[in-house]
Amino acid sequence: MVESFLALEKLMEKLGSRAFEELLLFYCVKNDAEKLKETLTVVKCVVLDAEEKQVHNHQLRDWLEKLKDACYDAEDLLDDFEVQALRRMGHQIKKIRERFNEIANMIHKFNLTLGLDDRKGQAVQKREPSHSFVRPSDIIGRDEDREKIIELLMQTSDGESETVFVIPIVGIGGLGKTALAKLVYNDQRVEEHFELKIWICVSEDFGERQIMTKIIKSITGQNQGDLETEQLQRILRDHLNGKKYLLVMDDVWNEDPKVWDELKSLLWGGAKGSKILVTTRSNKVPSIMGTTRGITDYNLQELPYKDCLSLFMKYAFGERQKKHPNLIKIGEKIVEKCRGNPLAVRTLGSLLYGTTDEHYWEYVRDNDIWKLKQTANDILPALRLSYDQLSPHLRQCFAYCSIFPKD
Structure with missing residues (x-):
């Protein structure tokens, strides 16, 4: 329901414009429009409080819904009025004013507070923007998790072939999966252990071509998205061939085994000990990616x-x-x-x-x-x-x- 206040503000802004006031005066409905603005002003004083209190008040949610619908209808009407400039619109504006009067008359039922927006303004502060590199001192409470992930990355079994090893970090949104991955990615031990490091953000864009383009861009700094698929595959294999690499795939959502199998075939050819570190919210992703024996998915827990x-x-x-x-x-x-x-x-x-x-x-x-x-x-x-x-x-x-x- 947070749209109610914005819809109300937009409607009042339109009614208050100089050009629209002259149009209303010309068609002899300015008096109705002024009364409508007065009603809207009364409603606006309490709508922010209503938006916050509607969480546990069904009637208040319905009231906000009526207000939002009335605002949208009124804006549509004013647009028609402005374009068509027909006298018959004056009668419809009166009907809109009556709807808002009915809404305003219900304010007393909800015990709403005036002027809540002033209190909120003081809390909005400008914060330092984020950046790709993470200093260890910026991440609190994840030292133990970092050590466990690095230990998994360093593992190399005697019989290990060139099969791609996958380590998924799994957890709900906001736990710090990406922050932990960055902490690991920038660790000096990881820097020395892997010949090549690659970072890509995947999200919902999990197509074979898109993934190849992102990996190549991370390695070379160049966008090769205009090349044919065969050319992208050749470039990717050339860069990975014989190198022990760490590929971080951040924010993976895709749960299609076929797509992941196709991607694994593209990543074949790295040196012994290459790893893929994945962050995901989905509990299905680790099993679909086919984690290898001895390497398990890492379930990130709540911060103490x-x-x-x-x-x-x-x-x-x-x-x-x-x-x-x-x-x-x-x-x-x-x-x-x-x-x-x-x-x-x-x-x-x-x-x-x-x-x-x-x-x-x-x-x-x-x-x-x-x-x-x-x-x-x-x-x-x-x-x-x-x-x-x-x-x-x-x-x-x-x-x-x-x-x-x-x-």
Whole structure:
């Protein structure tokens, strides 16, 4: 329902434009339009609060749905009015105004709070952008996991042939699978053990041609995507032939055994001891990839509470922890609700960075969003909460970005 506020803002912006006001005046419906804007202003004051409280209020969700539909219908009507400029539209604007009046008259039923958007604005902070290389000091609580993965990478059995060995890191979203893979990838021991290192992000794009193009680009820095498949295969084999390589395939989703078998045939020819390290959320991917005897998939567990708390303190306070003991106590409860998920911890730490308002911290701790029932593929409450705290124009940008394909 977070679209309701954006739809409302867009509608009010259109009604307030100079050109549209003149058009309304010309067709003698400006008075109705002014009354409509007054009604929309009243509704706008409480809609942000309604969006947050609708999680456990079915009537409030229905109210927001009605509001959103009315906004869309009104915008469509105004577009028609603007294009066609017909007098009959004046009567329909009156009907739209009556719908919004009915919606506004229901506000008192939900005990909504005015002006919630002002409180949210102070929590939005600019954060340092991410980069491909990871310093070990940036990753908290994964030293033991790193050592276990490196041990698996270094294993070489006496009878090992040129068969491609696969080590999948498996876990739910936000646990830090990619961060762990980067930690391993940049380790000096791994650097010295493998002659060639390759990093590609796979996601849902698992076609043979796409994978070859990404691997070649990682090795050479050149995009060879315009070449024929036969040429790509030849180039790939030339680069892998006789070399002990480490290939990291980040974020693998494909569960089709046939596609993976075709890919393994392309990766044949590396030197003894070559490995493929895979990160995936899917429990099916390891079995489909056909992990070899003696090498098992690595199930990444939740980050221990102590490490989660250290991570939260780093993102929420920086070097200012000792100055805010009361906030730290609230933060401890927030971390508990993150259930060992580093992404959730970092997200809320970043959200709270820069604000010392205890009421705001308590608002995050006690928010009803934590009560939502979650399944493996649902958005984490912490991420939904951070989205809700964005200013309206940033939410609109975020929603726009969501229409693009993954990666």
